[in-house]
Amino acid sequence: MNADWTGGPDQLVEADGQRRTAARRFRDASVPLIELWTYYYGLGGDVDEMSLDAYLNEALRLPAAQVGLITTAMNEFFGVDPE
């Protein structure tokens, strides 16, 4: 990943790939959304539950810092993704 985040087409593709992975992990874990959101909130997460829902249904893009927190929340809550 480029250190210089410009939001160009390559980064967008990468972000969407990351989002797809997150959506798949959330579906596979079959954990209620509110539990994941509560955990993510505990890590310092700032977006509301509805935005997290939209993100995990690949309908919304979120700032990189929030994406990182969502990934971390899943790692800590579900266990690290084997892939």
Next chain:
Amino acid sequence: MASNDALTTADEYQDLLLESPGFSEFLLGLATLSASRLGADGSTVECTITVERDRAPSTVAASSVEGQRLDETQYGFGSGPCLTALRQQRTVLIDDLANDQRWGRYMASIAKADVRSVLAVPIPTDPSARAALNSYAHTTHAFDPAAVALVEDHAASMSRILRLALRLHAPEVLPGKLRAALKSRAVVDAAVSLVMLQTRGGRDGALELLQAAASSTNRRIQEIAREIVEGTQLPYSPDGSKR
């Protein structure tokens, strides 16, 4: 002599409150104490105490497993002598369970239990809670008017200590998971604030730093944050190396 007894009782109640780690332990102590006091003349009495609080699940304490089961049966049906005493705050006496028609299904379900008479009396509390003391006896007509008066006096004597216990052990406002999240968030926010100050950076940068530190050491963000707040761990620079 009577005043001496009253003093001893008050002391016992206070000791019980001081020695109980939580509300349910306190209530259990109170139920056990009631059973030994009310059964002092040789007859066996099982006692349970039920407390309902606003915004909190009800608590039931029983001096015996049988008493516990009898109370739970009432909760299952949503009606019974003790629930009536609790909710209507009046004394309910059943002299002979076999011949009482008031709580048909409850009676049928406890017919196998070796209980013949029931006395349920309210314990006065604050408006935010309701409590009742329930006594079960193995003989019919176990509670004559004198016994009813004794149990009512005993229930009244518990009122003050119960109100103190309700204050001391106020119900948790948040269930465990939410409380854990709030605690974690508070630590993370404090750590983020410190990192921002030390790096003269923004919130996003500080969060990324925490995540980098957590993933490079394979630990949870919360642990890293706690160490930063406690001052045992210096923040990492953004490239992951220690300052």
